[in-house]
Amino acid sequence: MQNPTTPAYRIPEPLARVLGRLPRYPGSLLFVTGLNLVLARHLHPDTLHMLEGRSLRIHVADADLRFDYTWRNGAFRAARHTQAEPDLTFRADAWDFHCLLQRQEDPDTLFFSRRLVIEGDTELGLMVKNTLDSIDMAVFRPKAVLRDVALALRQRLVARARPIADGAGIARGR
Known part of the structure; x- marks a missing residue:
């Protein structure tokens, strides 16, 4: 039986070292393209208003990948958070993000087992988490x-x- 605090799969260390050296901005551009095509149309206007101008990051810990973005002028935009920390960061291993999207794991379970780390603005983090919980994952x-x-x-x-x-x-x- 697998220990619930360890993911079923981790990005191999040699691959993670290579991925961690990739420039962040091109990856963030690809990431926001996906968000705009798939997710943006499903977000409530109040949520988008609260996201306006806020800096966000998804950190895939085991791959050492970071996707920096913001919501500005009606779309997700790639960002460069080079000098200051973003307003909100979600950090987990790739497998845990996969499980979240597939609804195989509850965000609270991952959070309390320390497999999902949320850093920054607590109110913003709770709003984003609740918004994602409310979306029908069939859109993915x-x-x-x-x-x-x-x-x-x-x-x-x-x-x-x-x-x-x-x-x-x-x-x-x-």
Whole structure:
């Protein structure tokens, strides 16, 4: 039987050393792209208002990866928290984050067993945790993700084609 305080899987140390040397910003850009495509549309406006301008970090401890981001002007944005600590950091091993997303583990259980560490603004942390608890995790299933990506791409294509279709491009001499 597995000890409940140790994850079922850990990123191997040699791989973690390599991952930990990667620059943070490109990874954060990829991370927020995923958040914007999959998660942002499911967040309540009050939650987004509370997130506005706040600095956040996801720290995957066993991979030594950090994803720094913020919510600003209607979207998640990659951030560089180089001089000050972010307002809120969630730190856990990759396996524990996986278990949280799959609802195989309760955040409180991971927190009290010290497998999930929340640092920074306590009120913000509780709000983010409760918000994530309230979201139907089906939005993270591959089929739902692909549907959301296809919808976002279609909306962008329509938005780009609209000025040409309504004559605005011709009127401006394009």
